[in-house]
Structures are given as C-alpha cells and as structure tokens.
Amino acid sequence: MKRDKFFSPWLFLILPLLLYAIWVVIPAFYTFFLSLTRYDGLLSPEFIGLANYERLFSHDTFYISLLNNLRWVVVFLIVPVTMGLFLAILLSKKIPGARLFKALIYSPMVLAPVVIGLIWTWIYSPRSGLLNHTLTLVGLQTLTRGWLSDPDIAIYAIIFAGVWRHTGYVMLIYLAGLTSIPPDLIEAARIDGASAWQRFRHIIFPLLKPTTTIVIVITMIESLRSFDFVNIMTDGGPFRQTEVLANFMYKEAFARYNMGYGASIAVILFLIMVIFIFIYVIQRREEYGGGEKVV
Amino acid sequence: MKKIIIFTLAFCLLLSFGVAVEADSLDGELIIDAYTSDPAPRAAMNEMVETFQEMHPDLDIELNITAHEDFKHAIRTWLASDTPPDVFTWFAGERAEYFVRNNLIRDITHIWEEEGLFDLYAEGYQRESIFDDKAYFLPHQTYIWGVFYNQEIFADLGLEEPETWDELIEVNETLKENDITPFTIGSRYEWTTAGWFDHLNIRINGFDFHQEFVTGEVPMTDDRVVKVFEKWKELIESDYFIEYPASYSWHEALEYMEDDEAAMYLMGSFIHDSATDELSEKLSFFPFPAIEKSPTAVEAPIDGYMMPVHAQNVEAGEEFLRFAASVEGQQNWVEDVGRVVPNPNVPEESYDEETLRERELIDGAEGIAQFLDRDMEEDFAITMMGYLVEFWENPEHYMDILERLEDERQFHFEQ
Numbered sequence: 001m002k003r004d005k006f007f008s009p010w011l012f013l014i015l016p017l018l019l020y021a022i023w024v025v026i027p028a029f030y031t032f033f034l035s036l037t038r039y040d041g042l043l044s045p046e047f048i049g050l051a052n053y054e055r056l057f058s059h060d061t062f063y064i065s066l067l068n069n070l071r072w073v074v075v076f077l078i079v080p081v082t083m084g085l086f087l088a089i090l091l092s093k094k095i096p097g098a099r100l101f102k103a104l105i106y107s108p109m110v111l112a113p114v115v116i117g118l119i120w121t122w123i124y125s126p127r128s129g130l131l132n133h134t135l136t137l138v139g140l141q142t143l144t145r146g147w148l149s150d151p152d153i154a155i156y157a158i159i160f161a162g163v164w165r166h167t168g169y170v171m172l173i174y175l176a177g178l179t180s181i182p183p184d185l186i187e188a189a190r191i192d193g194a195s196a197w198q199r200f201r202h203i204i205f206p207l208l209k210p211t212t213t214i215v216i217v218i219t220m221i222e223s224l225r226s227f228d229f230v231n232i233m234t235d236g237g238p239f240r241q242t243e244v245l246a247n248f249m250y251k252e253a254f255a256r257y258n259m260g261y262g263a264s265i266a267v268i269l270f271l272i273m274v275i276f277i278f279i280y281v282i283q284r285r286e287e288y289g290g291g292e293k294v295v
Numbered sequence: 296m297k298k299i300i301i302f303t304l305a306f307c308l309l310l311s312f313g314v315a316v317e318a319d320s321l322d323g324e325l326i327i328d329a330y331t332s333d334p335a336p337r338a339a340m341n342e343m344v345e346t347f348q349e350m351h352p353d354l355d356i357e358l359n360i361t362a363h364e365d366f367k368h369a370i371r372t373w374l375a376s377d378t379p380p381d382v383f384t385w386f387a388g389e390r391a392e393y394f395v396r397n398n399l400i401r402d403i404t405h406i407w408e409e410e411g412l413f414d415l416y417a418e419g420y421q422r423e424s425i426f427d428d429k430a431y432f433l434p435h436q437t438y439i440w441g442v443f444y445n446q447e448i449f450a451d452l453g454l455e456e457p458e459t460w461d462e463l464i465e466v467n468e469t470l471k472e473n474d475i476t477p478f479t480i481g482s483r484y485e486w487t488t489a490g491w492f493d494h495l496n497i498r499i500n501g502f503d504f505h506q507e508f509v510t511g512e513v514p515m516t517d518d519r520v521v522k523v524f525e526k527w528k529e530l531i532e533s534d535y536f537i538e539y540p541a542s543y544s545w546h547e548a549l550e551y552m553e554d555d556e557a558a559m560y561l562m563g564s565f566i567h568d569s570a571t572d573e574l575s576e577k578l579s580f581f582p583f584p585a586i587e588k589s590p591t592a593v594e595a596p597i598d599g600y601m602m603p604v605h606a607q608n609v610e611a612g613e614e615f616l617r618f619a620a621s622v623e624g625q626q627n628w629v630e631d632v633g634r635v636v637p638n639p640n641v642p643e644e645s646y647d648e649e650t651l652r653e654r655e656l657i658d659g660a661e662g663i664a665q666f667l668d669r670d671m672e673e674d675f676a677i678t679m680m681g682y683l684v685e686f687w688e689n690p691e692h693y694m695d696i697l698e699r700l701e702d703e704r705q706f707h708f709e710q
Contacts, residue, residue, distance in 0.1 A: 146539030
C-alpha cells in the first residue's frame with residue numbers, strides 16, 4: 001500500500017514532466033547557454049563569456065525598450081485594473097443589460113492580439129483612420145496627428161490598444177472574485193448602516209485581496225511580455241521609439257541573426273519576470289499555507 | 296579468339312550504351328527548396344519544375360516552397376545540416392557571399408563555363424554572382440527599382456519624365472502648385488527609406504563608391520555620405536513627400552496614388568502587384584534622374600539558385616541549374632510573373648513594353664545594386680534603416696544622426 005502511494009503519483013507525472021522538460025526546461029537552460037555565446041544560427045555557437053551582457057547594458061535600444069516596458073507596466077496597473085474593478089462592481093449589480101455589457105466589454109479578449117493590433121492600426125491611420133476623421137468632423141483638427149509615427153505618443157497609442165483588450169480580462173477575474181464574497185456579509189453591513197463606499201472600502205475590497213494579487217501579477221506579466229501589439233502596429237518604430245524587450249529580442253535573434261545576443265535579452269526579461277512570479281507564489285503560500293489549493 | 300573479341304566488343308558497346316542511357320536520364324531524388332510563396336511566383340516555380348520533370352521522367356523531384364521570411368530562418372539550419380537540399384533559391388550579392396564565406400556553397404564555375412554564361416549574361420549579373428573569381432550563384436530573375444508615376448497626372452499637367460535633378464525639382468514644384476504631393480512613401484517598416492538612400496548615393500557618388508560604402512568601410516561622416524543627406528534634406532524640407540510617412544506600410548501609402556493625391560513612388564516594379572488594376576494601368580516608370588552621375592547603374596535585386604556543398608544529388612542539381620540558365624527555364628517567369636531574366640536569348644516578344652525597358656536598363660548597366668539590406672550585412676543595414684527613418688522625421692539634425700550612426704558602424708564593423 002505504502003509503496004503504491006509513493007510510486008503512483010510519479011507514474012502519472014512522468015509523461016507530463018518529460019514533455020515539460022523537453023519543451024520548457026531544457027530550452028530554457030539552452031537559452032542561458034546561448035546568451036554566453038556568439039551564434040548566427042549557421043555555424044556552431046562560440047563561447048564569449050559575458051560579452052553579450054556587456055553590450056546589452058551599454059546599448060541604448062535596451063534602455064529605450066526597458067523604459068517602454070515600464071510605461072506599459074505603469075499604465076496597465078493603473079488604467080485596466082481600476083476600470084476592470086469598477087466595471088465588475090457595477091455589472092455585478094442586478095442592472096438591466098448587465099449581461100450584454102459584460103459580453104461586450106469582454107469581447108476584445110476573444111480576438112487575437114494581432115487582429116486587435118491591425119484594427120487599431122487602421123483606427124490610427126492619419127489618412128483614412130477613424131480617429132483623425134472623427135476629430136476633424138467635430139472640429140478638433142488641431143489634435144489630428146500621425147498617432148503611430150509621432151515618436152512622443154506612439155508608445156501610448158499602442159498601450160491604449162492593449163488597455164482596450166486587457167480591461168475586459170480584469171473585469172472578468174474580479175467578477176469571479178465577487179461571487180466568492182458571501183452576500184450575507186454585505187447584507188449585514190447594509191443593515192448596520194454602512195454606506196456604499198464604506199462597504200466597498202472595508203468589506204468588498206479586503207475580501208478581494210487574493211483576486212487583486214492575481215490581477216496585479218497577471219497584469220505585470222502581460223505588460224512585460226507585450227510583443228504582439230508592438231510587432232504588428234509599429235515593429236518598434238519610428239526609429240526604435242516604441243521598442244519593448246520582447247520585440248527587441250525577437251528582432252535581434254530572428255531578423256539580425258544575433259541569436260546569442262537575443263538570448264541575453266531573453267534571460268534579462270526572464271529574470272525580471274521571475275521577481276513577479278516569486279511574489280505571486282509567496283503570496284499564494286501565505287494565503288493557503290502550503291499551496292494545497294490551486295487558483 | 297575471334298569470338299572473345301566480338302564478345303568483348305559487344306560487351307563494351309553494351310556498357311557504353313548503358314552509360315549513355317544513364318547520362319541522359321537522371322534518377323534518384325532531387326530536392327529543391329524555394330521561397331517563391333506568393334501566388335504568381337509559386338505558379339511559375341511549379342510550372343518550371345514540371346517542365347524539368349518532363350525532361351527527366353525518372354527523377355523524383357521534391358519541391359518545397361516556404362514563405363519568404365520563414366525560408367530565410369530555416370535555410371540556415373538546413374545548410375548547416377548533413378542533409379541540405381540539392382538546390383535552393385537565394386539572393387545575389389552579399390547575402391550569397393555570406394554563405395560562400397562560410398564554405399557552405401558549391402562552386403558552379405564549370406556550369407557557367409559550359410553554358411557560356413560568362414559571355415551571355417550582362418556584366419551586372421556577373422558582379423553579383425562571382426566571388427574570388429569563382430561562380431557560386433546562378434542569377435535567374437530580377438526586377439527594377441525606379442520612380443513609378445501616374446501618367447495621367449503627368450499628361451494633364453504637361454510634365455515629362457525628368458532626367459536631371461533640376462528637372463525633377465521642376466516637376467515637384469509644378470505638382471505642388473496643383474495641390475498634388477510629388478512623392479508618396481510608407482516607411483513604417485523602414486526599408487523603403489533605403490531605396491532613397493541607395494539612389495541618391497549612386498547618383499551623387501557613383502556606383503563604385505556605393506559598392507565601397509556597402510562594405511562598411513566608409514565612415515558615415517565622410518563628406519560624400521554627408522552630401523547625400525544634404526540633398527535628401529532638401530527634398531524632405533521642401534515638402535515633396537506625404538505627411539506622416541512612418542504611419543504607413545509601403546502599400547498603405549499607395550492609397551495616395553490611387554486617389555490621385557500623390558504622383559510618384561520610388562519603388563520596385565512589384566508595385567504593380569499591390570496597385571489596383573486601375574492605377575496599375577496608369578503607372579509607368581523612369582530611372583532615378585541623374586544628379587552628379589548619369590543614371591547608368593540600376594537597383595535591381597536578383598534572385599537565383601545555389602547548391603549547398605553537401606548536396607546529395609549533385610548531378611541532378613547541376614542539371615537543374617543548367618535548365619534554369621536556359622531560355623526554357625526562364626521564359627515563363629517573364630511571361631507569367633513580369634520579371635526580367637538574365638538570358639538575352641529570351642525573345643523580346645515575351646516581354647511587355649515596360650519590362651522590356653527594364654531589361655534594356657539592366658543589361659546596359661555598369662552595375663546592379665541589390666538594395667541596401669541585401670548589399671550590406673543585414674544586421675547593420677537594419678540598424679541603418681532605423682536611423683534613416685529618424686533622419687526623415689528630423690532632417691535638420693542630420694549631422695547628429697550621422698555621428699551616432701558612425702558609432703554604430705564602428706561598433707559593428709570593427710568589433
């Protein structure tokens with residue numbers, strides 16, 4: 001009996017673990033190795049120590065990308081998270097048409113980011129796009145511009161498309177979180193005379209804490225790995241001003257064939273993400289004391 | 296004794312007959328990898344391989360067509376493997392040379408000699424296929440870059456194709472007076488700006504200087520390079536281009552021509568594939584006007600074939616190259632895809648009026664530039680094109696931009 005208990009989980013795990021090793025763990029270590037080499041994808045990798053990292057830390061594109069990733073994180077943590085929470089609370093009430101609105105707000109999430117990127121590229125098109133056209137119609141001609149070609153605003157124009165998609169996602173997670181709050185708690189507070197704000201501030205929001213943790217971590221990761229929107233809408237242009245780490249890495253590895261250098265960008269991106277994943281795991285541990293329960 | 300002699304003779308005859316038969320009919324597997332994935336080139340490639348198959352019925356031909364960009368990634372892995380294709384499509388010039396430098400490509404000088412290509416193919420093709428006096432590349436088809444313009448607008452305003460810089464400026468001014476933007480361009484993906492750089496550089500400093508420039512040995516702050524940017528700045532600051540070019544991909548910028556809001560586009564002849572039929576009919580082209588040098592060099596990226604060093608079926612592969620060098624192997628690319636081909640024996644009737652003019656320009660050229668990202672190491676060319684877009688946005692800061700580009704050049708070529 002005892003032996004069974006020990007072996008049978010491993011027996012079941014062996015296949016997934018093997019696949020995981022082949023497709024995730026080994027390539028990850030291989031990337032670490034590649035980051036220490038010069039490799040053009042043609043001849044075998046040549047070991048060059050930390051030279052790729054030295055170059056990376058003195059490369060201005062790296063700092064432009066890092067700064068843009070930071071912009072993503074900041075905007076993403078503020079706009080979609082607050083809007084998603086607000087919409088979730090609003091739409092969890094029994095108001096007419098709530099279902100319809102939920103579906104509408106969530107619907108961008110169903111579209112592939114590439115498609116969303118394309119749609120927004122059309123909206124932003126200075127010549128025939130919806131945005132400049134509408135601005136001209138309502139007499140705000142002075143505001144029209146090349147949204148994706150103006151180096152100062154292009155990155156925010158892209159982030160906005162991301163926000164449009166992400167808000168529905170956040171809303172959905174909060175809606176799920178709200179259903180786990182016992183209605184009698186809120187009812188009791190109401191009877192005790194707590195105002196709507198007090199109920200939110202002291203009951204709903206604290207009870208939503210685990211959900212908020214998930215939302216923040218997902219938002220962080222989502223904004224760090226932002227690649228698709230940038231790649232489709234500007235490909236980092238005009239002149240690198242909208243570059244983000246993921247797209248920078250992709251171009252170094254697959255357009256310029258600096259595989260080793262690309263790998264070093266991947267490693268840095270990975271290390272930044274690990275910080276957030278760690279925070280997330282520790283949070284979950286504290287909440288469930290040992291991680292018995294899964295999300 | 297007699298019997299033995301007759302027997303031996305008969306045997307020899309049989310043997311030689313057998314050998315003769317073998318030489319005529321190739322067998323085994325022939326693997327051809329190609330990037331001709333757009334509809335028209337794909338059909339032409341299939342047709343070409345079918346014709347070759349009919350000539351060699353015993354040959355088992357496997358044609359793999361991969362999308363252009365994917366092909367560029369994958370070919371590196373295939374070439375480095377033990378089982379590369381026997382023949383693959385590739386680009387002339389520096390991109391071909393890169394593989395040659397790494398000893399991955401088979402020397403095909405003997406094919407060039409036997410097929411008489413050294414005499415047959417124009418000088419420009421040879422410059423892009425021969426490295427260290429050995430031929431490694433078989434040029435197969437090309438298309439020209441030039442100024443494509445709306446003939447209707449030109450006719451309405453009484454304009455003629457400009458042949459000099461001053462004439463070009465005059466055309467631009469007349470167009471502007473009539474509320475038509477002279478040039479459209481979409482530079483979201485940056486490479487279109489390189490077309491302008493190439494043409495300005497070739498016309499101001501000459502083809503030989505351009506060839507030197509693309510090796511990466513000329514400083515960006517060299518007077519001759521600076522001069523290119525000064526001329527270019529004049530054009531941008533005179534508003535001869537559409538607003539916000541970096542907002543558009545190259546074909547989105549075509550809308551300006553479709554709506555008669557812009558009159559010209561410096562582009563490759565593939566512009567016809569993306570233009571509406573209505574616009575395509577109105578389009579004609581002229582070579583980029585002379586500035587300080589007469590327009591004797593052209594920009595025409597050449598596509599062709601190479602054989603990996605480790606090709607398995609060398610005999611069949613070489614036979615395919617011979618076929619690709621022949622009139623039969625090239626003609627359908629002229630008729631069906633509108634390309635210009637290097638074999639001068641392809642009859643004039645196969646060409647239409649415009650492509651025939653392209654052919655005359657290419658065959659008469661002192662040199663054929665392959666486009667910046669094919670002539671220069673691709674890694675650096677991509678960097679440089681980013682700076683070209685920055686220059687376009689801030690032409691007044693050209694010296695600062697060139698100084699930073701010079702830093703990049705030193706880092707790249709002197710590391």
